[in-house]
Amino acid sequence: xxxxxxxxxxxxxxxxxxxxxxxxxxxxxxxxxxxxxxxxxxxxxxxxxxxxxxxxxxxxxxxxxxxxxxxxxxxxxxxxxxxxxxxxxxxxxxxxxxxxxxxxxxxxxxxxxxxxxxxxxxxxxxxxxxxxxxxxxxxxxxxxxxxxxxxxxxxxxxxxxxxxxxxxxxxxxxxxxxxxxxxxxxxxxxxxxxxxxxxxxxxxxxxxxxxxxxxxxxxxxxxxxxxxxxxxxxxxxxxxxxxxxxxxxxxxxxxxxxxxxxxxxxxxxxxxxxxxxxxxxxxxxxxxxxxxxxxxxxxxxxxx
Numbered sequence: 001x002x003x004x005x006x007x008x009x010x011x012x013x014x015x016x017x018x019x020x021x022x023x024x025x026x027x028x029x030x031x032x033x034x035x036x037x038x039x040x041x042x043x044x045x046x047x048x049x050x051x052x053x054x055x056x057x058x059x060x061x062x063x064x065x066x067x068x069x070x071x072x073x074x075x076x077x078x079x080x081x082x083x084x085x086x087x088x089x090x091x092x093x094x095x096x097x098x099x100x101x102x103x104x105x106x107x108x109x110x111x112x113x114x115x116x117x118x119x120x121x122x123x124x125x126x127x128x129x130x131x132x133x134x135x136x137x138x139x140x141x142x143x144x145x146x147x148x149x150x151x152x153x154x155x156x157x158x159x160x161x162x163x164x165x166x167x168x169x170x171x172x173x174x175x176x177x178x179x180x181x182x183x184x185x186x187x188x189x190x191x192x193x194x195x196x197x198x199x200x201x202x203x204x205x206x207x208x209x210x211x212x213x214x215x216x217x218x219x220x221x222x223x224x225x226x227x228x229x230x231x232x233x234x235x236x237x238x239x240x241x242x243x244x245x246x247x248x249x250x251x252x253x254x255x256x257x258x259x260x261x262x263x264x265x266x267x268x269x270x271x272x273x274x275x276x277x278x279x280x281x282x283x284x285x286x287x288x289x290x291x292x293x294x295x296x297x298x299x300x301x302x303x304x
Contacts, residue, residue: 060180061236147193149180157196157218164261165229166221168282169271173198173220182214191216200226231257233273233295241304249301251275251282264293271295 009210090208158178177191184190191208205218235254242248254270268286272279276299283295 024162054070086106131221135259143189143193145195146189153179153181155190155194160196165226165259165267166230166262167266168231168272169226170221170223171226173222175218175220177216177218180216184214187214187216191218194218196220198222229259229262231255231259231267231271233271236275241301242298243304245304247300247302247304249304251297251299253295255283258293264288268293268295276287 031088047256059073078235124293126287129134139201156178157175160173160175163174177187177194180187180190188208188210191205193204195202195204196218197203199222201218201224203222206221209217209219211217233253235252237252239250239252243249253263253273255271258267265286269282271283272281273283273295274280280297284298285296287294287296
């Protein structure tokens with residue numbers, strides 16, 4: 001009986017049962033043949049030829065039995081595979097089609113939901129952007145209005161004072177904002193937006209201090225054209241290797257022209273120097289000795 005790929009599941013089960021019954025039949029037949037051979041009465045005319053034929057028949061029967069036994073799993077696996085590949089019944093196809101349609105509908109609803117949420121996020125981003133632009137526009141208008149008011153009041157910096165040097169090439173300045181009404185609410189903003197001319201250049205204050213009604217002080221740190229705030233290094237000395245096998249050599253300089261009232265540590269660390277083809281923004285180590293200020297550097301040297 002051949003395998004029919006258009007059969008239903010029941011037909012495949014019948015085929016499997018048929019193959020199983022066939023195997024049993026072959027085994028039983030071989031068994032009875034062997035039994036018959038074993039019970040035959042010996043006759044005087046038995047020859048060596050009959051014994052050989054009997055032995056061949058026995059071996060052939062056992063080979064046939066072994067082939068059927070080993071082939072059973074393959075037959076059942078093939079039957080199960082064909083059963084799984086058989087066409088579905090109309091009811092099963094309709095049921096699966098309905099499930100697919102439900103899944104498609106669910107996915108379509110999810111896609112619409114995602115699109116709706118993305119549209120809402122886009123609207124929110126646009127609203128935030130409009131709010132930011134509106135705030136920036138209002139801030140610009142406010143500043144322009146304050147600037148016009150300051151121009152009408154003719155605010156300017158008065159009581160300008162020159163202070164000590166704070167770091168290399170830099171000096172501090174302070175001043176008070178004049179023509180500032182006592183009840184003016186944007187005092188600090190007015191300070192930040194008013195420039196002071198120093199050494200031919202105009203600068204906005206770095207800091208503004210509100211000291212009460214009608215009193216605002218500005219602070220500047222000017223690093224332009226301040227020669228009195230520029231010390232320099234002299235007395236270059238080679239102090240030798242830091243230690244045997246260190247690979248480093250120590251150099252020392254003396255700091256000249258320290259500004260009056262300046263912090264010696266600050267100026268030692270910020271005064272630049274160049275030697276042996278190398279440039280440094282300041283000393284690596286600073287110390288005082290006999291009322292003098294010294295800076296030290298350790299550089300790579302293979303001879304050490």
